[in-house]
Amino acid sequence: MTQNFRHPEILDLARRRGKVSVDDLAGHFGVTVQTIRRDLTELADAGQLERVHGGAMLPSGVQNIGYDDRRGLNAAAKAKIAEACAAQIPEGASLFLNIGTTTEAVARALLRHRNLMVVTNNLNIANILAQNPDCDVIVAGGSLRRSDGGLTGSLTMRMIEQFRTDIAVIGCSALDESGDLLDFDVAEVGVSQTILAHARQRFVVADHSKWARSAPARITNLADIDMFFTDQSPPQDVQTLCDQRDTKVVKTSTLIND
Numbered sequence: 001m002t003q004n005f006r007h008p009e010i011l012d013l014a015r016r017r018g019k020v021s022v023d024d025l026a027g028h029f030g031v032t033v034q035t036i037r038r039d040l041t042e043l044a045d046a047g048q049l050e051r052v053h054g055g056a057m058l059p060s061g062v063q064n065i066g067y068d069d070r071r072g073l074n075a076a077a078k079a080k081i082a083e084a085c086a087a088q089i090p091e092g093a094s095l096f097l098n099i100g101t102t103t104e105a106v107a108r109a110l111l112r113h114r115n116l117m118v119v120t121n122n123l124n125i126a127n128i129l130a131q132n133p134d135c136d137v138i139v140a141g142g143s144l145r146r147s148d149g150g151l152t153g154s155l156t157m158r159m160i161e162q163f164r165t166d167i168a169v170i171g172c173s174a175l176d177e178s179g180d181l182l183d184f185d186v187a188e189v190g191v192s193q194t195i196l197a198h199a200r201q202r203f204v205v206a207d208h209s210k211w212a213r214s215a216p217a218r219i220t221n222l223a224d225i226d227m228f229f230t231d232q233s234p235p236q237d238v239q240t241l242c243d244q245r246d247t248k249v250v251k252t253s254t255l256i257n258d
Contacts, residue, residue, distance in 0.1 A: 004039070006025075006029055006031075006036075006039055007039060007042070007043060009029075010025060010039060010040070010043065010049075011043065011048060011049070013025070013028075014049060014056065014057065014058055015058065016074065016209075017074075017209055017212070019052070019055060019056070019057040019058075019209075019212035020040075020055050020056055020057070021054050021055035022036050022037055022040070022054055022055050023054070024055075025039075025040075025055075040055070040056045043056065044056060057212045057213075058212070058213060074207045074208075074209055074231070075105075077207045077208070077231040077252070078101065078102045078105040078205075078207055079105050079108075079109075080231060080252040081102060081105065081205050081206075081207060081229045081230060081231055081252055082102065082105035082106040082108065082109040082205065083109050083252075084229050084250050084252050085106050085109065085169060085203055085205050085227075085229045085250075086106060086109035086110050086113070088203070088227060088250075089110065089113065089116075089167060089169075091113050091114045091115055091116070092114070092115040092116070093116060093117075093165075093166045093167060094116070094117040094118075094119075094163070094165040094166050094167075095116070095117070095118055095119070095165050095166060095167040095168065095169060095199070096118075096119050096120065096160070096163075096165050096167070096168040096169065096170075096195040096198070096199055097118055097119075097120045097122065097125050097169050097170075098120070098121060098122065098168075098169070098170045098171065098188075098191065098192050098195055099121060099122045099145075099148060099149075099150035099152075099171075099188060099191075100122075100170070100171030100172075100205075101171070102171040102205040102206060102207065103122070103125060103169055103170065103171045103205060104122070104124055104125055104128060105205075106169055106205060107120075107125045107128040107129050108128055110129065110132065110135070111128070111129070111131055111132045112132070113132070113134070113135065114134040115134055116129075116132070116134065116135040116136065117135070117136040117138070117165075118135055118136070118137050118138070119138045119140055119160065119163050119165060120137070120138070120139060120140065121139070121140040121142065121150060121151040121152065121156050121160070121191055121195075122148070122149055122150050122151070123139070123144075123149035123150075123151070124148070124149045126139050138163075139151070140156045140159040140160050140191075141155055141156065141159060142154075142155040142156030142157075142159075142191075143155070143156075143187075145185075145188075150188065151191075152185065152187040152188050152190070152191050153187055153191075156191050157190060157191055157194045160191065160194045160195055160198060161194060161198060163198055164198055164199070164200070165198065165199045165200070166199070166200050166201065167199055167200070167201045167202075167203060168195045168196050168198070168199030168201070168202050168203065169203045169204075169205060170192050170195060170196065170202075170203070170204055170205075170219070171204070171205050171206060172192075172204065172206055172210065172215075172219060173210070173213065173215040174210050174213040174214050174215040175206055175210040175211050175213075175222075175234075175238075176214075177211075177235060177237065177238065178221070178237075178238075178241075179221045179222040179223060179237075179238045179241045179242070180218050180219075180220075180221050180222075181204060181206075181218070181219040181220055181221065181222065181225075182214065182215035182216070182217060182218055182219065183215050183217050183219055184215045184216065184217065185217070186217050189217045189218070189219050192219045192220075193219060193220065196219075196220060196224075201226045201227070202224070202225045202226050202227075203225070203226065203227045203228075203229065204222065204225050204227070204228045204229065205229045205230075206228075206229075206230055207230060207231045207232075208230060208231055208232040211234065211235065221241075222238065222241065222242055222245075222247050223241055223242070223244075223245040223247060224245075225247050226247065226248065227247070227248045227249075227250060228242065228247055228248070228249050228250065229250045229252070230249065230250070230251055230252070231251065231252045231253055232251060232253055233249075233251060233253075234249065
């Protein structure tokens with residue numbers, strides 16, 4: 001692959017956005033669309049991107065992006081999503097929070113809530129909420145995944161089954177065009193499914209980049225979720241599905257404009 005100064009930045013933009021377009025990149029770098037197409041072809045030939053109509057996206061696979069890298073992706077959008085989600089969680093509520101950088105943002109948005117009880121299978125979330133003296137934090141123990149502080153496995157699921165919370169807040173690694181919520185780790189999927197099964201209301205938090213990604217394991221479908229918090233409008237077919245199944249879509253871009 002021919003190396004040039006644009007390739008690292010193109011990859012960085014793809015990691016942050018999930019997908020990059022030829023026209024946007026041409027404007028960003030001040031070069032022709034033909035030049036950008038050659039760049040994307042070279043990056044795709046090297047296995048670093050997948051070409052799609054009008055641009056390129058991160059390649060599909062069976063491994064997620066590193067956790068520290070994910071923290072930096074769309075951080076501002078995640079914070080807005082988290083604020084919108086936290087606004088729907090009343091004080092005095094009990095809730096589940098699963099593994100994820102967006103659910104971590106929700107934990108930060110809950111630091112001023114009072115009289116909460118939070119059950120989580122993520123040590124990072126537990127440490128964040130430990131700063132809130134009015135929050136009772138319960139860690140669902142299990143096998144530690146050192147890469148992200150997550151706890152998974154049968155022990156985790158058995159502990160979660162001991163609770164029936166008011167709200168479950170989960171994130172995911174990808175969102176399919178059918179509205180399916182997807183993840184990379186089958187053990188983590190099992191925990192997320194158990195969390196959803198033991199909550200009275202189900203919330204999902206995910207930014208728009210999840211539409212451009214793929215993962216192999218299915219958690220559930222947006223049709224079975226009560227509220228979906230995101231930063232941009234989902235694809236029309238997914239919006240229609242949510243409308244038909246009374247899944248409320250909360251778009252922070254709309255809230256910001258209002």
